[in-house]
Amino acid sequence: MSSRRRASSAPATPPANVRAQGRVFDSVLDLIGATPLVRLPRLVAAERLSADLALKLEFLNPLGSVKDRVGLAMIEAAERNGQISPGRTTIVEATSGNTGLGLALAAAAKGYALTVVMPEGSAPNRAKMLRLLGAKVDTTPARQGMAGAIGRAESLAARTRGAWMARVFDNAANPDIHAASTAEEIWRDTAGEVGVVVAGVGTGGTLTGIGRALKPRRPSVRIVGVEPAESAVLSGDEPGPHQLQGIGAGFRPSVLDLGQLDEVRAVSEAE
Known part of the structure; x- marks a missing residue:
């Protein structure tokens, strides 16, 4: 026999920084949520900030945004309420942002037909992705904004x-999922040491849900919304056209609880 030692067939222990993507899941829907926080020490040093700064990487959801959580949550809430069932229900929604993709992902995985109505001028790649996921896409004149898309969706339905x-702008499942998952992840991953949460305001569901979950436990936490300066409706200005996809709907959505927001910042497209 050779005196050389045979290499062990046992798998090596993975490095501590290997993420969970190596696991096997039963559905793509199981990959939604549980996104990490990443600290930004170089930016903190460059700006001479007195606090830690971290980003929550919602782009690690299957279709790249926080709206994957919302799309699945709205469908599952309607299923629990007996409102919809696969093979019998056609889901209809008006959206210019990522809500359509979140719905399309869940609809495709669960067997629902989906029609999405978008204002003209919305990102063409988004419409292409929706069609690849099996959704039908209808468009409305850009000048009508989201109000026109909602009207067309209601007519189609x-x-x-x-x-x-x-109805993501009115659906309670939208803020509820952020209270139940997004906020809980932030609380867990910061060990409760969270001082400020900042996010863009589209439907308002993200910050509404996070505020409702965090403020009772940490009253000092500040919730800050960001909207386009070109359509700063929440700041008291008139709605207007802008190129910041996914935020600045041009009206105050009913799911947005302004009582949860400590501040709203209007940010220009250039910024």
Whole structure:
């Protein structure tokens, strides 16, 4: 026999920084949520900040945004309430942002037909992705904004048998999922040491849900919303066209609880 030692067939212990993507999941929907926080020490040093700064990497959701959480949550809430069922229901929604992709992901995985209405001028790649996921895409004149898209979606739903509108701007499942998951992840990963949460305001569901979950436990936490300066409705200005996809709907959504926001910042496209 050779005196050389045989290499062990046992797998090596993975490095501590290997993430969970090596695991096997039963559904792509199981990959939604549980996104990490990443500290930004170089930016903190460069800006001479007195606090830690971290980003929550929602782009690690399957289709790249926080709206994957919302799309799945709205569908599952409607299923629990007996409002929809696969093979019988057509989901209809008006969106210019990532809500459509979140709905399309969940609809494709669960077997629902989906029609998305978007204002013209919305990102063309988003419409292409929606179609690749099996959704139908309809468009409305850009000058009508989201109000026009919502009106068209309501008209389509009214004449489509078995249609159900998700209504992300009005659906309580939107802020509820952020209270139940996004906020809990932030609380856990910061060990409760969270001082300020900042996010763009589209539907308002993210910050509403986070505020509702965190403020009772840490009253000092500040919730700060960001909206486009070109359509700073929450700051008291008139709605207007802008190129910041996914935020600045041009009206105050009913799911947005302004009582949870300590501050709203208007940020220009250039900024």
